[in-house]
Amino acid sequence: MGMTITxxxxxxxxxxxxxxxxxxxxxxxxxxxxxxxxxxxxxxxxEKIGKPKIQAANKIILVxxxxxxxxxxxTAEQCRILREFAQEVGINYFFEGGRAGIEHALLPEExxxxxxxxVIGGDSHTCTYGALGAFAMGVGSTDxxxxxxxxxxxxxxxxxxxxxxxxxxxxxxxxxxxILYTIGKIGTDGALGKTIEFRGPVxxxxxxxxRLTMTNMAIEAGAVNGIIEPDNVTxxxxxxxxxxxxxxYKSDTDAIYESxxxxxxxxxxxxxxxxxxxxxxxxxxxxxxxxxxxxxxxxCTNGRIGDLRVAAKILKGRRAHSGIRLLISPATPKxxxxxxxxxxxxxFSEAEAVILPPSCGVCFGGHLGILAKGEVCLSTTNRNFLxxxxxxxxxxxxxxxxxxxxxxxxxxxxxxxxxx
Amino acid sequence: xxxxGKVWRLGDNIDTDLIISGKYLSSTDPHFLAEHCFEALEKxxxxxxxxxxxxxxxxxxxxGSSREHAPLAIKGAGISCIIAESxxxxxxxxxxxxxxxxIELAAATTRFKEGDIAEVSLVDGKIKNITQDKIYDFIxxxxxxxxILKAGGLLQFISKEK
Numbered sequence: 001m002g003m004t005i006t007x008x009x010x011x012x013x014x015x016x017x018x019x020x021x022x023x024x025x026x027x028x029x030x031x032x033x034x035x036x037x038x039x040x041x042x043x044x045x046x047e048k049i050g051k052p053k054i055q056a057a058n059k060i061i062l063v064x065x066x067x068x069x070x071x072x073x074x075t076a077e078q079c080r081i082l083r084e085f086a087q088e089v090g091i092n093y094f095f096e097g098g099r100a101g102i103e104h105a106l107l108p109e110e111x112x113x114x115x116x117x118x119v120i121g122g123d124s125h126t127c128t129y130g131a132l133g134a135f136a137m138g139v140g141s142t143d144x145x146x147x148x149x150x151x152x153x154x155x156x157x158x159x160x161x162x163x164x165x166x167x168x169x170x171x172x173x174x175x176x177x178x179i180l181y182t183i184g185k186i187g188t189d190g191a192l193g194k195t196i197e198f199r200g201p202v203x204x205x206x207x208x209x210x211r212l213t214m215t216n217m218a219i220e221a222g223a224v225n226g227i228i229e230p231d232n233v234t235x236x237x238x239x240x241x242x243x244x245x246x247x248x249y250k251s252d253t254d255a256i257y258e259s260x261x262x263x264x265x266x267x268x269x270x271x272x273x274x275x276x277x278x279x280x281x282x283x284x285x286x287x288x289x290x291x292x293x294x295x296x297x298x299x300c301t302n303g304r305i306g307d308l309r310v311a312a313k314i315l316k317g318r319r320a321h322s323g324i325r326l327l328i329s330p331a332t333p334k335x336x337x338x339x340x341x342x343x344x345x346x347x348f349s350e351a352e353a354v355i356l357p358p359s360c361g362v363c364f365g366g367h368l369g370i371l372a373k374g375e376v377c378l379s380t381t382n383r384n385f386l387x388x389x390x391x392x393x394x395x396x397x398x399x400x401x402x403x404x405x406x407x408x409x410x411x412x413x414x415x416x417x418x419x420x
Numbered sequence: 421x422x423x424x425g426k427v428w429r430l431g432d433n434i435d436t437d438l439i440i441s442g443k444y445l446s447s448t449d450p451h452f453l454a455e456h457c458f459e460a461l462e463k464x465x466x467x468x469x470x471x472x473x474x475x476x477x478x479x480x481x482x483x484g485s486s487r488e489h490a491p492l493a494i495k496g497a498g499i500s501c502i503i504a505e506s507x508x509x510x511x512x513x514x515x516x517x518x519x520x521x522x523i524e525l526a527a528a529t530t531r532f533k534e535g536d537i538a539e540v541s542l543v544d545g546k547i548k549n550i551t552q553d554k555i556y557d558f559i560x561x562x563x564x565x566x567x568i569l570k571a572g573g574l575l576q577f578i579s580k581e582k
Contacts, residue, residue, distance in 0.1 A: 037445045386460050
């Protein structure tokens with residue numbers, strides 16, 4: 001019997017030539033990612049046991065992106081401690097300030113993850129890198145700490161759910177709509193402890209950015225990792241970015257899947273996840289007219305240049321509705337610069353948007369753009385849990401940048417085709 | 421490795437944002453985190469918890485963010501173990517890594533009422549509902565996991581092994 005791409009990557013990083021779902025294995029890690037929340041707690045945990053030697057310093061990437069730019073004295077101190085840790089341990093990949101940006105947008109941009117890699121990260125959206133044909137899994141701070149010390153971790157080889165996307169994508173439908181539709185269909189525990197392998201002609205037709213949006217939200221269906229077989233689209237994306245050798249794994253035709261699901265995308269229209277679950281999904285048409293107070297375009301899900309281009313296309317020559325606050329955050333400084341050069345920031349500014357620095361702050365309710373009691377936000381992020389972005393009586397709807405931009409103009413949830 | 425306490429019930433899909441809000445993640449103090457645990461559900465939730473009490477929840481407990489502050493907050497509140505129908509994969513690992521036992525039990529929410537007294541024996545794989553006089557079995561944890569829990573967490577376990 002053959003293996004899936006996930007099993008192949010895990011086997012290649014273990015002592016076993018072949019692994020089966022359910023095996024508990026020790027794995028060598030290529031990339032260990034931490035941020036100002038998870039790595040700070042990891043360092044605190046390591047201090048408690050006498051600061052053991054960090055053996056995997058060359059694999060560690062630290063990105064200060066959550067409470068940055070520093071929210072207050074406490075978070076500033078935490079960033080200082082991380083900066084000192086990086087120097088002390090000798091971490092080359094330390095990103096902050098105008099060289100940082102949101103980790104899951106930054107690493108692919110910098111070519112720091114390659115197909116065939118094994119990535120663990122102290123952030124649940126580490127699963128994003130599956131779009132590049134890597135195995136990438138989110139962990140907590142203790143697992144992150146142990147990985148930094150040992151360069152290894154353990155896991156139970158997950159079963160894989162294969163989801164095949166066929167048909168033709170409609171206008172204004174992209175990666176965000178497909179993943180929301182999928183989570184709505186299988187539920188927020190639909191892939192609990194499993195892998196989702198996204199496949200089919202529709203996936204092949206998507207650019208890397210749209211693929212990243214899909215794998216980013218695999219965790220929202222409970223998945224350990226989401227993965228897409230790397231192809232020529234991946235190869236083109238990685239040219240001039242990557243300095244390490246990549247391995248382009250593919251699933252064997254006789255690989256064993258836990259289940260298979262086929263989705264015909266032809267009938268899928270722009271989607272929205274309603275409060276308070278990413279699995280509570282409806283089409284935009286069903287909720288059109290819902291009044292909103294704030295629109296946010298950004299995050300590791302939808303803060304890349306393609307997302308900003310879509311938003312700019314709709315916002316060009318128009319203004320955000322007087323009753324709402326439109327916040328736009330390019331996910332990295334490079335994206336910010338590119339948006340500046342392409343004139344997108346001018347369009348946003350003329351649309352009376354607040355242009356925010358790259359940061360995770362808005363999405364997780366850390367800082368920037370916090371919601372008051374009773375307020376409603378339409379956001380291109382990945383989670384709309386109760387109180388996620390502010391007051392327990394605020395609400396968040398999740399959608400694509402196109403729906404977000406259209407809704408900003410009308411001040412209510414709006415289908416992009418009713419604007420242009 | 422026997423825990424006995426009052427049961428507090430929760431539903432399905434309890435996410436880690438609900439357990440501890442993002443705005444508190446600049447703290448790593450279990451007592452501070454405990455004070456804000458489940459805050460959006462109930463202010464000062466932790467005040468009603470007595471040391472040793474047990475959480476019983478539905479499916480997908482601890483879904484969402486990988487924040488280890490979530491099990492840290494629950495442990496800081498005095499909860500001795502969590503019984504749920506299923507757990508988010510990252511939360512499950514984090515809880516064990518912090519020395520907080522997590523046990524899967526099918527139909528858990530139908531087997532306990534809020535306020536029941538439960539007793540859990542990790543080694544035997546038995547959960548007793550003392551109030552209702554019923555016993556449920558679960559697959560006992562492997563010895564390595566029991567050792568980690570006994571040590572109080574993964575890092576404490578590693579430093580003891582040295």
